[in-house]
Amino acid sequence: MSRSPRTDPTSAAPEIGGAPDLLALDRQVCFALAVASRNVIGLYRPLLEPMGLTHPQYLVMLALWEQSPLKVSELAARLSLEPATLSPLLKRLEANGMVARGRDPRDDRALAITLTTKGRRARRQAERIPPAIMARLGMGLPEVEDLRDGLTRLIDAADREGPA
């Protein structure tokens, strides 16, 4: 599986003899990222569906299980999402009875997102998910953690020097 940076003989791309094809689909990190993200998240679907959660909603629950209540803006920062994305998502979580949306008495602009009893209880079920995913992937924990750390470095690199 090791791929040489140059002189890949299996490439169907043009410019075979000359310069390496920088636009080859299988060479793009963004493509590998997009596919891996979609496909791995897809593995969660059958596990989350019984709980009535989508994967983005599951990530919100993870954040709230670490700390509750949280403001919408705090959740957005924690998850690297726009508040505009979270707003309708949180209404759906409220409709499912997982969270409560209430004003913060200290600041009438802010919305305090709080776990409900049902939301707190759902944590027990969720604890079975990470081991199930690891078993389904059939990869060693060290390799997956290395990959996660590499992704974290990539995230930090993309964050630095915003496109101001």
Added chain:
Amino acid sequence: MSRSPRTDPTSAAPEIGGAPDLLALDRQVCFALAVASRNVIGLYRPLLEPMGLTHPQYLVMLALWEQSPLKVSELAARLSLEPATLSPLLKRLEANGMVARGRDPRDDRALAITLTTKGRRARRQAERIPPAIMARLGMGLPEVEDLRDGLTRLIDAADREGPA
């Protein structure tokens, strides 16, 4: 921006002294994947916008620059996307004049997606994108390629043993 450190006194996370918290947000590979995918793809936006392309449309163009024409089902397989996702996307690419959608005379069910002259010419502009992204990331090429290969292994692992 700067991430809050561990040992948050207000944390509601249980098992502090005992077992490690498997549900910690920062431990999840799926979270790192989702954020890295969104943020890295976000770096492409200012580069692709002048070409009138979104990132998924850019991936379709990469596939077509390698081989054209392609059927919708072939594109879907190449990009790991559902035909239902590609169908409206290809209509937008056609509206932008990048591709032509024509029936295959051999099989009236199949749709042949072909690059237009404008679509072929756009490749020149696109060749500047990968180097610009690498410069923007400020990471070494070897590390990024290692990460891509790790992602490829993850994709393969998620593919094996479909959730039958």
Added chain:
DNA sequence: ATCAAATCATTCGTGTACTAACTATTAGGC
């Protein structure tokens, strides 16, 4: 004390992305 600037959440418009249901066409079994 007051008003401009900053902050917070929401809404709107566009574009993915998936599952399920549907239509049209082709291929096979007889």
Added chain:
DNA sequence: GCCTAATAGTTAGTACACGAATGATTTGAT
């Protein structure tokens, strides 16, 4: 040749995800 299977693409419905614009509230500088 005919009818069922399978295949190819589209449509409908739900749910993200982002940028831009909006409305409400708070902060800060005067």
